[in-house]
Amino acid sequence: MPRADLAGRRALVTGATGFIGSALSRRLLELGTEVYGVTRRAHLRDDDASLRWRVADLADPEAVLRVLKDVRPDVVFHLASHVSGDRSLTTVGPTLRDNLLTTVNLLTAACESGCPHVVLAGSMEESYPGDEPLVPGSPYAAAKTAAAVYAQMFHALYELPIVHLRVFMVYGPGPQDYSKLVPYAIRCLLRGESPLLSSGNREVDWVYVDDVVEAFVAAADAVDAAGATVDVGSGELVTLRVLVEHLVRLVGAEAAPQFGARVDRPLERQRVADLAPAQDLLAWTPATSLYTGLARTVAWFRDREQHRET
Numbered sequence: 001m002p003r004a005d006l007a008g009r010r011a012l013v014t015g016a017t018g019f020i021g022s023a024l025s026r027r028l029l030e031l032g033t034e035v036y037g038v039t040r041r042a043h044l045r046d047d048d049a050s051l052r053w054r055v056a057d058l059a060d061p062e063a064v065l066r067v068l069k070d071v072r073p074d075v076v077f078h079l080a081s082h083v084s085g086d087r088s089l090t091t092v093g094p095t096l097r098d099n100l101l102t103t104v105n106l107l108t109a110a111c112e113s114g115c116p117h118v119v120l121a122g123s124m125e126e127s128y129p130g131d132e133p134l135v136p137g138s139p140y141a142a143a144k145t146a147a148a149v150y151a152q153m154f155h156a157l158y159e160l161p162i163v164h165l166r167v168f169m170v171y172g173p174g175p176q177d178y179s180k181l182v183p184y185a186i187r188c189l190l191r192g193e194s195p196l197l198s199s200g201n202r203e204v205d206w207v208y209v210d211d212v213v214e215a216f217v218a219a220a221d222a223v224d225a226a227g228a229t230v231d232v233g234s235g236e237l238v239t240l241r242v243l244v245e246h247l248v249r250l251v252g253a254e255a256a257p258q259f260g261a262r263v264d265r266p267l268e269r270q271r272v273a274d275l276a277p278a279q280d281l282l283a284w285t286p287a288t289s290l291y292t293g294l295a296r297t298v299a300w301f302r303d304r305e306q307h308r309e310t
Helices: 019-030 061-071 089-112 139-158 181-190 209-219 240-251 276-282 290-309
Strands: 010-014 034-039 052-055 075-078 117-123 162-167 169-171 206-208 229-232
Touching: 010 019, 010 061, 019 034, 019 209, 052 061, 061 089, 075 089, 089 117, 089 139, 117 139, 117 209, 139 162, 162 209, 169 209, 169 290, 181 240, 181 290, 206 209, 206 290, 209 229, 209 276, 229 276, 240 290
Parallel strands: 010 034, 010 075, 034 052, 075 117, 117 162, 162 229, 169 206
Antiparallel strands: none
């Protein structure tokens, strides 16, 4: 698979402390890219000393513009997000602020600072044209849908070179939110506990984090993809139940998952990635099978659990 030549180029990564953002930042550094991460608070871990940090709240348009004028990136990877499947009213404000407002501020600043190439992290939860019903299923989905529409407008009206990657359900090794299914289930099983789960009947397109990172890298130089929305997934559907049963076998767990212990969320969509645009525009296809990816993920979490016990 051809890779973008990012050696010596300058990249700005929002959400660089997150699960995907941190993996992308490491990969960019491996490729010889000069990487700047954006964080709300001063932040530096031992494993990311080569990453140059800029402190800014992306909800502040002036702060965003200052960062872009200071860094002058060749490419901006926008991954900062408030990811939540919560349907409660209290989620509306945070998802609006951290998914829509921050994206609009970033795209505006990109135009005002010279229109660097932008790679935007979208979501499989967005509403698609032709959806029935078209109504988003959660505050997060509504905010990401609106952000995608704004991205289309910025490209069409202001000629901002932007690639919108609609990312499906990402899993893999690395520090992440333990409220998410895969890390939650693995940790429970490793500790001999029974994960409390929904019915497990939902079918999901799962994609390994390293494959997602390679899609972002490929999009950095994809001139023909400017203005396009590209699915980043596996192209296959696997139920939550089947995935968790894989984890049980990989862990060798004695505790049985309790399916049906939690209520299924309303308005959850079933989607499978259309890989043709990614192949045509990015020369990208996923390389990691689900079972291989889960085995690597379990090994990573097992190692952390063993260190916790010593």
